[in-house]
Amino acid sequence: MVQMKDIAKALNVSLSLVSKVLNDRMGTTAARPELVTRIRKTAKKLGYRKNYSAAGLRHGRHSAFGLFIHKLGLASSGLTENFITGISGAAGEMHQKQILNFFEDAEQFRDQAVNINRGMVDGLIVAGVAHPELVKDLLEIREMGIPVVTVNQEQLHESLPNVVIDQVAIGFVATEHLIRQGCRRIAHLKVINERFEGYKAALENGGLDYDPQLVYERQSSGPEDGTSYLYQFGEKGIGDLIERGVEFDGIFTQSDEQAMAALNILHFRGVRIPQQVRIVGCDNSPYCGFTVIPLSSVSQDYREQGDLAVRMLMDLIDGKKVESATVRPKLFVRKSSE
Amino acid sequence: MVQMKDIAKALNVSLSLVSKVLNDRMGTTAARPELVTRIRKTAKKLGYRKNYSAAGLRHGRHSAFGLFIHKLGLASSGLTENFITGISGAAGEMHQKQILNFFEDAEQFRDQAVNINRGMVDGLIVAGVAHPELVKDLLEIREMGIPVVTVNQEQLHESLPNVVIDQVAIGFVATEHLIRQGCRRIAHLKVINERFEGYKAALENGGLDYDPQLVYERQSSGPEDGTSYLYQFGEKGIGDLIERGVEFDGIFTQSDEQAMAALNILHFRGVRIPQQVRIVGCDNSPYCGFTVIPLSSVSQDYREQGDLAVRMLMDLIDGKKVESATVRPKLFVRKSSE
DNA sequence: CTGAAAGCGCTTACAG
DNA sequence: CTGAAAGCGCTTACAG
Numbered sequence: 184m185v186q187m188k189d190i191a192k193a194l195n196v197s198l199s200l201v202s203k204v205l206n207d208r209m210g211t212t213a214a215r216p217e218l219v220t221r222i223r224k225t226a227k228k229l230g231y232r233k234n235y236s237a238a239g240l241r242h243g244r245h246s247a248f249g250l251f252i253h254k255l256g257l258a259s260s261g262l263t264e265n266f267i268t269g270i271s272g273a274a275g276e277m278h279q280k281q282i283l284n285f286f287e288d289a290e291q292f293r294d295q296a297v298n299i300n301r302g303m304v305d306g307l308i309v310a311g312v313a314h315p316e317l318v319k320d321l322l323e324i325r326e327m328g329i330p331v332v333t334v335n336q337e338q339l340h341e342s343l344p345n346v347v348i349d350q351v352a353i354g355f356v357a358t359e360h361l362i363r364q365g366c367r368r369i370a371h372l373k374v375i376n377e378r379f380e381g382y383k384a385a386l387e388n389g390g391l392d393y394d395p396q397l398v399y400e401r402q403s404s405g406p407e408d409g410t411s412y413l414y415q416f417g418e419k420g421i422g423d424l425i426e427r428g429v430e431f432d433g434i435f436t437q438s439d440e441q442a443m444a445a446l447n448i449l450h451f452r453g454v455r456i457p458q459q460v461r462i463v464g465c466d467n468s469p470y471c472g473f474t475v476i477p478l479s480s481v482s483q484d485y486r487e488q489g490d491l492a493v494r495m496l497m498d499l500i501d502g503k504k505v506e507s508a509t510v511r512p513k514l515f516v517r518k519s520s521e
Numbered sequence: 522m523v524q525m526k527d528i529a530k531a532l533n534v535s536l537s538l539v540s541k542v543l544n545d546r547m548g549t550t551a552a553r554p555e556l557v558t559r560i561r562k563t564a565k566k567l568g569y570r571k572n573y574s575a576a577g578l579r580h581g582r583h584s585a586f587g588l589f590i591h592k593l594g595l596a597s598s599g600l601t602e603n604f605i606t607g608i609s610g611a612a613g614e615m616h617q618k619q620i621l622n623f624f625e626d627a628e629q630f631r632d633q634a635v636n637i638n639r640g641m642v643d644g645l646i647v648a649g650v651a652h653p654e655l656v657k658d659l660l661e662i663r664e665m666g667i668p669v670v671t672v673n674q675e676q677l678h679e680s681l682p683n684v685v686i687d688q689v690a691i692g693f694v695a696t697e698h699l700i701r702q703g704c705r706r707i708a709h710l711k712v713i714n715e716r717f718e719g720y721k722a723a724l725e726n727g728g729l730d731y732d733p734q735l736v737y738e739r740q741s742s743g744p745e746d747g748t749s750y751l752y753q754f755g756e757k758g759i760g761d762l763i764e765r766g767v768e769f770d771g772i773f774t775q776s777d778e779q780a781m782a783a784l785n786i787l788h789f790r791g792v793r794i795p796q797q798v799r800i801v802g803c804d805n806s807p808y809c810g811f812t813v814i815p816l817s818s819v820s821q822d823y824r825e826q827g828d829l830a831v832r833m834l835m836d837l838i839d840g841k842k843v844e845s846a847t848v849r850p851k852l853f854v855r856k857s858s859e
Numbered sequence: 860c861t862g863a864a865a866g867c868g869c870t871t872a873c874a875g
Numbered sequence: 876c877t878g879a880a881a882g883c884g885c886t887t888a889c890a891g
Contacts, residue, residue: 184666186868197878202870210871213876232640236574236583237868240883245574246641247585247618258807264602271621275633280585280618280641283609295613302570303584303618328522414811440811447813469596470808473752473778475785524884535862540886548887551860575884578867861891868883875877 185229193225194218201226205233235278247280248496249304251295253287253311255485257412257440260466262485266310266334269489277497289316296324306496310334310489312409318343330499332492336375338507344499345507346492348483353512354381355388357435357463357481360514362389364461364521366433372420372445373400374411374437378465382435396429412437417444425452432460433520439464443474446519450475461520467513477517484510523567531563532556539564543571573616585618586834587642589633591625591649593823595750595778598804600823604648604672607827615835627654634662644834648672648827650747656681668837670830674713676845682837683845684830686821691850692719693726695773695801695819698852700727702799702859704771710758710783711738712749712775716803720773734767750775755782770798771858777802781812784857788813799858805851815855822848 187205191198196218203212204222239246250270256262267283274281282304284295292314296307306329309321313335321331321343331343338345354377361369362385369386373379383393399420401411410416417436421444424431436442442464446456454460456476464471467482487510495505525543529536534556541547542560577584588608594600605621612619620637624630630652634645644667647659651673659669659681669681676683692715699707700723707724711717721731737758739749748754755774759782762769774780780802784794792798794814802809805820825848833843 184868188868198869199871199878199880206870208870212878234578234868235641236578237883238870240572240574240578240868240885241870243883258599258602259597259811261596261599261602264596264599267605267621268623271623275620275622275636278636278641280583280620282613282618283605283621284613285606285609298613298616303573303616440808443811470778473597473781522884526884536885537862537864537887544886546886550862572884575867576886578869578884579886581867863890865886865888867885870881870883872881874879 184234185231186234187231189229190222190225190231193229194221196222205231244500245280245303245305246278247282247304248274248306248308248493249282249284249296249299251284251286251292251307251309253314254285255311256466257409257438257468259470260439260468262466262483263311265485266489269486269491270308270493271489273490273493277493279493279497289314289320292317293320296320304329305500306330306332308332308334308492308496310492313337313339315339330496332496332499332505334488334492344495344505346488346495346510347507348488348510348512350375350377351381351384353465353481353483354378354383354435355385356381356512356514357465358382358385359389360479360516361433361435361461361463361520362386362391364433364457366461367391368394368397368431369433369435370397370399370421370424370429370431371434372417372436372441373398374407378437396427397424397431399423412440414440414444417441418448421445421448434460434462436462437465439466439468439471439478439480442478442480442519443470446474446476446478457519457521463514463520467515471515471517474519476519479517479520480515482513482515484513522572523569524572525569527567528560528563528569531567532559534560543569582838583618583641583643584616585620585642586612586644586646586831587620587622587634587637589622589624589630589645589647591652592623593649594804595747595776595806597778597808598776598806600804600821601649603823604827607824607829608646608831609827611828611831615831617831617835627652627658630655631658634658642667643838644668644670646670646672646830646834648830651675651677653677668834670834670837670843672826672830682833682843684826684833684848685845686826686848686850688713688715689719689722691803691819691821692716692721692773693723694719694850694852695803696720696723697727698817698854699771699773699799699801699858700724700729702771702795704799705729706732706735706769707771707773708735708737708759708762708767708769709772710755710774710779711736712745716775734765735762735769737761750778752778752782755779756786759783759786772798772800774800775803777804777806777809777816777818780816780818780857781808784812784814784816795857795859801852801858805853809853809855812857814857817855817858818853820851820853822851
């Protein structure tokens, strides 16, 4: 492998100068422009590749971060894949390696984190389902000098910068779109409360009255375990509304599976979509184009969230102040709400 | 940060001894068992974390590999996510960092690979859609001392070990299952030829005649571009068979979207599934449990493929001989073929 | 059996 | 303005 000292030898200059030139860190050093170009050219000609591990050691950096994901949303939604795509893009740009870990409970997180702490990474991104019981662990990790960025629906601690999607906006954007399309009675399958607030705000903004009859909500009192986003919940919710004789000309659900269920049920009953009922789901899952009738959906833009998280972490590692960030949802209109 | 020399100082022993003990590399060195335990205990007490970057530099390793993925299959299939899960699990076990890159053509691969070569990684895993036009690049990379493992449907070069799913077995397993369930006339939507061969082999094995009428095939002469796996292809294929008056009591498709299309069409026409027609898809996509009728499917076990690829790459980096490996598909039976 | 010393490939404060 | 030298945190061949 060709290294800096080979370039220095070839041109009979000092190793230091080569390093400075190649890193654009001349500092107080000055060199003839002609020599600078010669060094650059020789590096290229010899096929020099900087050894980032060595540079990292010198800087006390690993040029790597740990990525801990408790998979977000439904397996079918592709959210995790989008997120990882955003992460890897930004990481590549910044010459950062990753250590990717999937976990599902605090125990698993700790098992995996222990092997990584400090010895391998400069920082941590913890994403997906929020684990408030891990706050103490995360603060400890940060105290050890490893900055942490979270990507959770809720910020775990004021001192842990978080990337979050604007949940209220999700409800608002979807509902506003349905109103613009002419819907006057919009049903809603409620899981996350902020989205419900956005739904109500859009109704008010559109001059429509809020009718609690139109909202189907989970009955159980236990903690939400993710099952509310499933196809079955959508089936139950829409079935319930129909049974109760509630009339509606629009539906905004909190997942695409829920929306797919609504779509299937109504379609089977001969309801024309979008003419009689317009439907908007949530997550912009990869299959939205392939349902019986292509499904409109609000994207949480997890790709953007991943990109942001990496940039925030890098700033933290560089010792900069970092604020939490909020990402705006994007609406994708397909036939179900045209 | 506590490091080896701190442990050495604390116990008044040599740095070398600490390193040897902590790495279980005593070699010709012998030490009192009692001292060995004391060193271990002190390391733990002080919270020592080995700096893997420094160790790597010494060994001429980066403890990292590049992962290049041209996303496999349909976005909705979750194959990529499964694959990454397998990769990250094995990598974590082996203290390996990753540099994850998504690419879609040779140009993109080259752009990203150039930044990574040798300066950041010890090896490469290239997965997903096969790119024969990159063989030269991959061989060059390997000549530079960076081992390469591919995860492609076809082995690109005899000297590049590949992980592959047994495509023939996919067709065989699905068809054999349908035969066992009592199907006698099994329709097939053909894309990959090996799966078709497996289909035929299972028919013969089950004592059924092969009837070309039952097979729907893409008409176009251009290269397969992935669109054959889409919902629309399934719609067209099953529609065509029905139009031609072909009778069947089973269907094996080469994707889950194709199968979902078959399911929807037949269901809408009042065909009872699985009583009248049994259906098996391919990929075991996350939504298989949520179709109108839960869909049986053959999994390509990409998780296992990811795990294997990492282990093979590590062996190559360690200078061992490595052979290509074949993974067997797994059948998941749901209501559509019960 | 034990540990001092060299070195992995870089970077940069500092002496000339 | 220029470059020799020290050092990042490890590992190991080798001298004692």
